[in-house]
Amino acid sequence: MRILHISSEATWRGGEQQIAYLIQESMSRGQAVEVLCKSDSAFQNWCEEQSIPYRTAPFKNSFDLYSAWKLRSYIRDSRIDLIHIHSGKGHGVFALSTLLGVRTPAILSRRVDFPLKNNPWSRWKYGLSQIKHILCVSDAIRALVLEKVSDPERVSTIHSGIDLSRFEHLKPKSLHEQYDIPRNRMLIGNVAALAPHKDYRTFIRTAERCVDSGLPVHFFIIGEGDERSMIESEISRSGLQSHVTMTGFLQDIPAVLAGLDLFLISSETEGLGTSILDAFAAGTPVIATAAGGIPEIVIHEQTGLLCPIKDDQCLAFSVKRLLDDTDLKERLRIGATEHLQQFTKQTVAQQTLAVYEEVLSALPSKTK
Template identity: 45%
Template sequence: MKVLHLSSEASWRGGEQQIAYLITELQKLNVDVMVACKKGSPFEDFCIQEHIPYKAINFSHQYAPGTALKIKNICNEFQADILHMHSSKSHGAGVIATLLGAKANLVLSRRVDFPVKQGKLSQFKYNFDGIKRIICVSDAIKDITARGIKDSSKLVTVHSGIDIDKFHPESVNKSILHTQFNIPTDKIIIGNTSALAPHKDYFTFINTADILLKSNKNLHFCIIGKGKLKGEIENYIQKKQLTENFTLTGFINNIPDVLPALDLFLMTSETEGLGTSILDAFASKVPVVATAAGGIPEMVIHKKTGMIAPIKDVETLAKNVKEVFADLNLQKDIVSGAFKHLHSFSKEQTALKTLEIYKQILSEKAIKS
């Protein structure tokens, strides 16, 4: 089986990490992979480093004929059975490439927590006959996407996965954050490792911290990540007079070493496809309190694998945090339950389920022919 993956983004975020995991696991399953990625992107660097066959193209616009023509040529020269599109831009480019003569079966990954737009172009590309499956990262995304898809039988759920083997929480230095960022050793650290982006809703995170600090001054909050909202977040922390209670670490690449140093992981997202940073917290054996955004409730089952609260409900979020710290048996149970639940969300499982979908498509094609 030959699969061409389209990675159109100039940055490296959760979606790109998922493509990387999928490709490397598919190779272990004897799938012949090729990548068409954006020229000069981190994904090109990844392909070079991991010796993955690739072609770098501009991906200037999702409907750019030049980009689509290059994809068509790569696809047909590679003799791809499957053309897997991993983002909106690669989706448009893949559809146009097919119209220009690319011969592969189309598969689309859908990771975002908002409906398909009703405009003619969006409706055309999402309901394009050449798309055989739309793989959604959660049941929540599947339900949202279904509203804009005429043939809902094309929709399937395959949860994103993580590399569980990277995490060894029992052997890490639990005081790494205290030492590295001069946080007093007696402080209880609550943190999040998400990008500083609007949908992560760090303002709710800060408002929850404000409530918690009114009854417990021994807390410290770490925001681990980078993003365009850094200035706004810093200003809001200052406005709430919480500067001494917060540390913005910036991007940290050794997450498996840092996450186990948290005493609690607090995710306050407003929208979320799945939220794999929660899976990282599960693997780090850190208790999780989160909002019920997108696919989060498929991971965080209340009082079994974590604690869940309505979106933007700072009072319930704060109450849940207090309950976790007050009840050590509850804390132990949710950490244990989360670690067991985690094994349904491994990168190996994601690849196996995706490969099964590829096989179904080719089997259906063989029957029709």
């Protein structure tokens, strides 16, 4: 079985990490894997470092006919048995490749929790006979897909997973010392791309409520992205310059997470939220909004605390509650550690490879 993974994005975010985990686990099981990725992308660099066979294409947009032609050429040259598409842009390029004669079966992963569009292009590409199965990273996404895809047997959930070995023998990073923060302040942070759907306005409003109520807290925004200027303006507007630190991109995230007292995520949409799984693995209690697939990992008062989307009052109350109740923090930490065992990269690979086998075994012999 020779699998071609399509990675169409320029940067490295959660989706790219999941593809990398899947490729590594597949290769460790003896599977032949190749990649078509965006030219000059982070994923191209990773393929080179890992000696993964790959080719590149521009992936300018979902209607990039040249990338579709490059995909067709790759399939013909490498005798690909199955294609795994990992993004909407890749899905569009694959759809165009079918107009160029590609008949190779494909698996589509969907990681975003917004409804499928109800236009001819969307209906056509999701209805392609070559798309044999759609893998969703949460039940919330699966429910949205099933609003437009009528066959429930064609759509299933495989939750994202993480590499638990990264969290063994952790030495928490001393963030108080590194950023000159008074030792009596509890550290609360999020690790995420600075993107609109992460809703950092709600994060800042939560920080403002906590500071105004006299809680000894300091907040960390860890990551980079297009929303940086907006977030900086919100921090300044709220007068929180001495209470919120924007670190930019950091290495050694497991140690950073272990250095936090609480993990706070305020997303308004979220496929699943693998940064929450990382926080679980680091032993950091989690407070989250109930966006997308988050309630499938943050079970209220069992593995973390949940609040409605955009409810900064609830989030601030939850911060105070955990700072005051060490027994609750410990119960959540234990519950999160137990729940986390379902979300490993090994489990994801095992379940995904089973879908590959099922799809290929169901094909007529002449198309295998």
